[in-house]
Amino acid sequence: MLSSDQIQQYHEEGFLVIDNVFSDDEIEDLRAVLNSREWVDALNERGLQEHTVHMLNITTMHPAFLALAREPKVTERIASLIGPDIQLNHSKLAIKPPVAGKGLFHWHQDFAYFPHTNTDVLAVMIMLDDATPENGCMSVVRGSHKLGLLNHTKDGYFAGACLEDHHWAEESNLARVTPRAGGISIHHALTLHGSPANISGHPRRGIVFQYRAADAYQLADNLWDDGGLLIRGKRTDKVRCEAATFQLPRFKHRDPQFGSIWRQESDWAKEMNGRED
Numbered sequence: 001m002l003s004s005d006q007i008q009q010y011h012e013e014g015f016l017v018i019d020n021v022f023s024d025d026e027i028e029d030l031r032a033v034l035n036s037r038e039w040v041d042a043l044n045e046r047g048l049q050e051h052t053v054h055m056l057n058i059t060t061m062h063p064a065f066l067a068l069a070r071e072p073k074v075t076e077r078i079a080s081l082i083g084p085d086i087q088l089n090h091s092k093l094a095i096k097p098p099v100a101g102k103g104l105f106h107w108h109q110d111f112a113y114f115p116h117t118n119t120d121v122l123a124v125m126i127m128l129d130d131a132t133p134e135n136g137c138m139s140v141v142r143g144s145h146k147l148g149l150l151n152h153t154k155d156g157y158f159a160g161a162c163l164e165d166h167h168w169a170e171e172s173n174l175a176r177v178t179p180r181a182g183g184i185s186i187h188h189a190l191t192l193h194g195s196p197a198n199i200s201g202h203p204r205r206g207i208v209f210q211y212r213a214a215d216a217y218q219l220a221d222n223l224w225d226d227g228g229l230l231i232r233g234k235r236t237d238k239v240r241c242e243a244a245t246f247q248l249p250r251f252k253h254r255d256p257q258f259g260s261i262w263r264q265e266s267d268w269a270k271e272m273n274g275r276e277d
């Protein structure tokens with residue numbers, strides 16, 4: 001469970017850092033998975049390469065990651081934030097290799113990629129290495145989850161990043177997110193965040209689970225392989241809608257990673273509407 005101070009901080013600032021959630025042995029076991037024959041076989045089967053910065057669907061690739069997504073040390077904590085019935089939206093291994101230019105993420109809100117009917121959606125990152133400014137830790141804009149969904153489009157298409165740079169211009173509004181190995185960070189899906197490339201000379205490994213309240217229905221983008229996986233509580237088949245207007249990401253080029261499963265437009269209507277995407 002989270003303390004009342006932690007719950008208050010999440011609601012006020014849009015993020016939390018909690019150290020010492022996992023023991024050294026537990027983290028060592030997770031690191032060992034990444035060096036195991038089973039993991040290499042899982043990568044080979046899918047034609048993936050180890051240095052992929054964001055490797056999605058990891059709960060489907062190894063039982064250790066499935067168990068981790070359901071680990072009560074995480075799920076009991078986030079139940080204090082998004083309620084008892086929790087689903088996975090997606091999972092990923094977030095490796096920042098020490099390769100020039102790799103692993104930079106421009107300022108964005110995760111929600112812009114996969115808007116839902118309500119905003120009880122959050123990311124948990126479990127650190128397998130200490131997160132530091134040198135290895136490209138995230139920075140967040142404190143309280144930015146209260147700004148609603150910001151503009152992530154350029155020329156009408158999804159840009160993958162927010163272009164309103166005044167939001168992160170004021171250094172005193174920013175917080176570096178630096179959990180140590182075994183610690184976690186939690187951030188609201190509307191929290192504006194970004195991170196630079198890794199210049200530390202060593203890889204930075206984190207495991208990210210995007211969770212959602214079971215009554216948050218996804219409005220756009222992909223249904224990932226583990227999307228909708230029941231993590232805690234029950235499936236209610238209820239939808240809760242917040243009173244807000246969300247921009248759906250409209251993609252200029254079809255990208256196998258970022259589809260648009262619920263376009264709300266038939267091929268015929270799309271043609272009539274004069275849209276080419």
Ligand SMILES: O=C(O)CCC(=O)C(=O)O
Binds near residue numbers: 094138194
């Ligand atoms: O890997 C990181 O440090 C940040 C990744 C990120 O910003 C994201 O996945 O939304």
